[in-house]
Amino acid sequence: MASIRFENVTKRFDDGTVAVKQLRLDVPDGEFMILVGPSGCGKTTALRMVAGLEDVSEGEVMLDGQIVNEVDPGRRDIAMVFQNYALFPHMSVRDNMSFPLKMRGKSKREIASSVDEVATMLGLSELLSRKPSQLSGGQRQRVAMGRAIIRHPAAFLMDEPLSNLDAKLRTQMRGELARMHQRLGVTTLYVTHDQTEAMTLGSQVAVMRDGLVQQVGTPQDLYRSPRNAFVARFIGSPPMNLLRGSLSGSRLRLEGEPEGADVSRHWPQAGGEVLVGIRPEACEIGGDDSREAITISGEVDVVEDLGAETIVYVRSAAPVAGIESGEEKGVSGGFAARLAGGARSMSPGERIRFRVALDDLHLFDAAGGEALSPDQRSLATTAVGGDREAGR
């Protein structure tokens, strides 16, 4: 087992593009670390540098405290699961799983017993004599996992291993991956573009954008106190709503909304143009007036009744701001509000008015997107985090 460490790692490709910029990241021994970000953010490149499949342009990649920049991929003692599984088409399942052991000169008996053990664990015992082309997507995925775990590597690298599976299977395999990590406790670096996977699988999540790490933390940290507007939008589904607003004399006004709110208690020093971040679930209809809140009004556009909850997309008076990179186009249909299941039925065109408690607001600098006074903010959230979690 080993820790993985990026020490100011930069990757510059031959054509001059910089995929990873000065990456610093620590994956302690036994951690399940997720690298998440939109496509092209450098997450896969970072992973491939750990595997030794890409050269490191600057900085150091360390495994278990040793610099491995120049070490041959085969000698790094890491296993990788590829997005397309990379099973050897001409070999049976048994031969595929035996391959890493065979390369390491293990005896035939040893190999056979290891294969049987791992196959039992992954439910592949019946399929050992089949060729990869005779397997379903989920089965191939398992064989790829088996080939990775069979030699007890120091670390696992996974490059979007679930993205070729259908939604139902993906959820199931996600559970299996989590169980496997609990059981084996092997350091894992896992790359995905899917924030749901990141939230549900990782004990630590690093959000990347344009080759830079935006924020590293537990899924809860990222969700509750995003360091900037990009992380705020990227983590959470539907994403956090961002509205334009301004802050002057500790009074927060949303564009298009007549009423403002006094936020001197929350952001005493801040001022100027801001982006106001509101999680969809922070919206309340009516609600109790005792909590300090701001109001948002608009017209119902689309109603998605999911049973346990209802997602309402609203054309609000306050303009919704977008973050250009990494937005899933077409998903953000205006201001999204998530209401508990029993919410009264609503129809498109109806006027609607939400209250959002000031405690639930996130403010970001309109120019740079940095969260305003994040320290104070995270203190506030940890203080009330417990009951709010329960309330959700």
Place this chain on the structure above:
Amino acid sequence: MAPEAAAGAAITETRGEAVQHPESSSKRGRVLRELTRYAILVVASAISLYPVLWLISASLKSQSEYVQDPTALPSGLSFDNFSAVLGDHQILGYVLNSLIVVGVAVPVVTFTAVLAGYAIARLWGRAGMAILFVFLFSELVPLAIVAIPLLLTVKEIGLQSGLLRVICVYSVLMMGFAVLLSWAFFRSVPEELREAARLDGCGEFGVFRRIMLPLARSPITLIAVISFIVLWNELFLAVVLLDNAADRTLPVGLTELRGRYVTNWPKVAAALLLSAIPTLILYGLFQGRIANQFSRSTTRE
């Protein structure tokens, strides 16, 4: 696999339609289309089969019978010509020469092309592409233009043995095609297979031997079979390169069967038919795999 098979079908379909009326989806149209298709095939088969049938017919005649009417059918089945060919030591010598030339050149071409194709596709990056263009370009130059310079070159570098000359030139002759085919195949093999094997502890050569070579069985067969067929029948370069009668390969030797004043055409016909047998056997054996290589890739999981 299935989508590719379907794509293959679609291609034949559109070809068929290009020949006939595109709007004919009615039953009558379909019948008409089928008829046209068969008519074309029958004509094409007749054109290519006629010379073969003529050869067979001629080979079964005696010389005098042939002289009376070359196109008439033989009066009876007589295999005298075939036994004459098989008993002719000179012809058997040509066969031996051909076997030596092809037997060396085909493995050389196949082995070199598979290694080169892999290196160009996966290891050498842009430099590899430059080399590939050299190979491609060599395919574009007509043989008639290079024949004389080739002869001078092989003499210059001191290749005295005629067979050795032919072997060298033949290997080069097939190399462009063979490298191109092998390159195209290896380029279609997902890069991840190599990476996965490298991570599992394979060296660069181990990847080639354990993963790539077993996967490349179809293209290897295709290169070997096609090289064999082309080289077994190659006449022009052999005529240019061989100046010693003892070194003649079979195609060259067969042209020498023509006498100065009289040519025993039935014997020539028998010899030609016999010389086609190895090609037919090879094609028969590997037909499935060759068609397979053209219609789909075996690398998909």
